[in-house]
Amino acid sequence: xxxxxxxxxxxxxxxxxxxxxxxxxxxxxxxxxxxxxxxxxxxxxxxxxxxxxxxxxxxxxxxxxxxxxxxxxxxxxxxxxxxxxxxxxxxxxxxxxxxxxxxxxxxxxxxxxxxxxxxxxxxxxxxxxxxxx
Numbered sequence: 759x760x761x762x763x764x765x766x767x768x769x770x771x772x773x774x775x776x777x778x779x780x781x782x783x784x785x786x787x788x789x790x791x792x793x794x795x796x797x798x799x800x801x802x803x804x805x806x807x808x809x810x811x812x813x814x815x816x817x818x819x820x821x822x823x824x825x826x827x828x829x830x831x832x833x834x835x836x837x838x839x840x841x842x843x844x845x846x847x848x849x850x851x852x853x854x855x856x857x858x859x860x861x862x863x864x865x866x867x868x869x870x871x872x873x874x875x876x877x878x879x880x881x882x883x884x885x886x887x888x889x890x891x
Contacts, residue, residue: 759771760861761857764860764861767861767864767865767868768864768868769822769825772820772822774822774825774826776792776794777818777823777826778826778827778828780792780793780818781816781818781826781828781829782828784810784813784816788810788811789809789810789811790807790809790810791808791816792805792806793805793806793807821865821869822868822869822872824869824872824875824876825872825875831877831878832875832877832878833876833877833878833880834872834873834875834876834878834879834880835880836873836879836881836882837882838870839859839862839863839865839866841882876889877889
């Protein structure tokens with residue numbers, strides 16, 4: 759959808775309500791959660807069960823996770839897509855092409871407004887500052 763219309767980039771692409779439901783289940787003490795499993799090559803999303811009952815902490819990591827209601831602590835990494843370019847290139851999992859840079863730029867525009875939701879800020883030089891609480 760992004761390739762058809764770049765305006766498709768945004769928080770509505772991610773099932774934040776699904777992720778929030780998993781966080782709520784974990785906090786409630788449920789033994790398992792249902793996790794989406796994305797197969798990009800097959801253009802398919804399935805679900806897998808993850809056993810979480812033995813864990814005391816669940817980390818929700820991702821592009822828009824600062825929007826989650828059931829997160830107890832939010833970390834904002836204050837780096838933009840230009841600052842992460844060399845790291846992404848070294849990892850070799852991202853397509854290094856102009857379209858994806860456009861997507862990352864749009865995501866950054868959205869994410870940068872979420873900084874005020876964070877409890878901890880990690881700066882571009884990896885210093886940390888507690889913002890709330």
